[in-house]
Amino acid sequence: MSISNGVQLITYADRLGDGSIESLNTLLNGPLAGLFKGVHLLPFYYPYDGEDAGFDPIDHTSVDTRLGDWSHVKKMGESVDIMADLIVNHMSAQSRQFRDVLEKGRESAYWPLFLTKQDVFTDTDETKTNEQIANVFRPRPTPFFSDYEVAGSETVPFWTTFTSNQIDIDVESELGKEYLSSILTSFTESNVDLIRLDAAGYAIKRAGSNCFMLEETFAFIEELSKRARSMDMQCLVEIHSHYQTQIDIAERCDSVYDFALPPLVLHTLFTQDASALAHWLSISPRNCFTVLDTHDGIGIVDVGPSGDKPGLLDNASIDALVEQIHVNSKEESRKATGAAANNVDLYQVNCTYYDALGKDDLNYLLARAIQFFSPGIPQVYYGGLLAADNDMELLAKTNVGRDINRPYLSTADVEAAIEKPVVKGLIELIKIRNDSNAFNGDFSVSYNDKLLALNWAHHSDTACLEIDFNTMSAVIDITDAGKSTTITISELLG
Known part of the structure; x- marks a missing residue:
């Protein structure tokens, strides 16, 4: 099957709109009409509000009736590609x-x-x-x-x-295989096109190993992906690990996340030095999905060293990156990260991407422009779409670190947010990424004298993002069907 090469939305059904899949679909066909080619619908299974925000399903084959049913998922899938989570490694103790x-x-x-x-x-x-x-x-x-x-x-x-x-499930047992197959069947009957393999790297355990991304794990992912393809679906593997692991996985599956991109973009904007970013984009997997923010925190392990393998950034640069996020967010991220809150991950900083950049509208649009011009299918998290602030009230209420970036935004909140200049600018960038035929072609990157150029070419159609880090200015040049357009990022703010 073919996945649309355009921007996708990542969202919960209960936290964007008025609390249901049907309400979310109304938003997608109303205020957000035409913006997204696909939607990653975060866990909507029963219960969607468990201990881990839906990633601990009691019944993975059932839509939580408070959100709707499979017919609502199927209806949404008639107009956009649908991505759903296959929680590979475990199920709820309440199952x-x-x-x-x-x-x-x-x-x-x-x-x-x-x-x-x-x-x-x-x-x-x-x-x-x-x-x-x-x-x-x-x-x-x-x-x-x-x-x-x-x-x-x-x-x-x-x-x-x-x-x-x-x-944890024994995915190698006959019952484990039958369980996963039952979920695939539910998906394929309801217009799900993409399957996000959640926590797949931990699925296979062997004594004497580190029980993470073993050779047997690669084989398991390949076999599961093969089953999905036979049912007209594709798999996206979700792994936070050393960057070389992502490259290796990408060679053996449909697609992977580019989790190195979010911290590298922050590092680039903080230091005004794009050398690490340019190096990564020259070797990064092309069969990837890009993100800057997700329902999880901002990953750090993806750019760091692992054992004797160097990272894309050294430890000192990573420490400076994390500290700058805390400074930019006025220490709010520190209150949501590590031992300061009930955190389940050791390798992420909890903060909205907008706050991580100090709510600097120009830098935020520069970050999104870099994402959209990088190889892969871009995904935008619902909070990031609306340049949402850190939700300190929700964090105080739940003491769950990730909730700082998991706000509840009603339809009225959406209608108000899309009038903000930074959101209007982001919407224009989304349209550029969706509409230019150049992004169906070949990618190249160059970085000289602090000038970063991200180039796309498909026959005579071209798209180029140039950022001058001497002046922190950026220009987009587009040629489509013989018509040329030049846009400066600052102009998008009005």
Whole structure:
């Protein structure tokens, strides 16, 4: 199948509009009409408001009735490409299947569906087992395993890579394969075109390894992607890791995220030095989706070193980058990051991208222009679309770090926000990215004397973004069907 080469929106169904998929679709056909070629609809399964904002589904094949049903997803998919999350690694401890395990223990028909500590670490030598566990890559500060009492008589440590309410699935078991296939069937029947493989890098565990992106994991992703393609869907792999890992994964799957781009763009604008960014864009995967902001924080691990492998930025540059975000956000991001709030990730800074840039409208449009002219299909998070501020009230209410960038925005909020000059400018950039045929062609990048040029060419159609970091000025030159247009980024602010 073919995915539209245009800008996509990332959003929750309950946090943009008036609280339902139908309301969101009304927005997409009203105030936001024609802006987006696709929508990444963040988890809408039952329950969408669990402990991890929908990423801990009780029933992955069911739309939460408070949001709508599959017919509403299908209706939206008639006008835009739909991306949905396939939560590969785990399901909720409240699920029917796991509750059956708790009741019946090893006699449950669903016992093979879930992964226990003993399923992976079979050695009876406790010292050796502890050494192996110490080598496992840890994305969160919570324990690897959570003890549950089963059948009223036995305490079993189940794998819980993320939280104690998210029980890891044995994706290699027959029940695991059937479970994932049932979700794919729900998707393909409801006009879902793209599947975001959430947490796929953690799905395969082997004793003696770090249990992250193993060779067996690559094979698992390839097989799952093959199944999806046979059902006329494509897969997007979500992995936060060293940049070389992204390059390697991209060679073996439909598409990956360019998670290195968000911190590199910030570093570029903070230092007025695009050398690291230009280097990355010269080697980055072309079969990618680009983001600056998402429902998660701003990733850092994606540009950092890993062991003896150097990163795109060194540790000193990363430290300076993180500190500048805190300064620009007037310390709000510091209150939402690390030990300051209930955070589940060790490698992200929680802050809106707009606040990370100190609410500087010109720099924000420069950042979006760089994103749209970089290789890949651009996605814009709903908060970023509307240049939303850090939601300190929601953060104080929930003490969940990521909620600083997960605001609830009504239809009235949207209608007001699209009148802001910075949002109007962003909308114009989205139209440029959607409308120019040059973006269907070849990409090149150059950086000399602090002048960054991002170029696209498709036959006689061309598009070029030039940013002069000596003066912090930027110009877009477009030639489509013989007609040439020049736009300065500052003009977009009115």
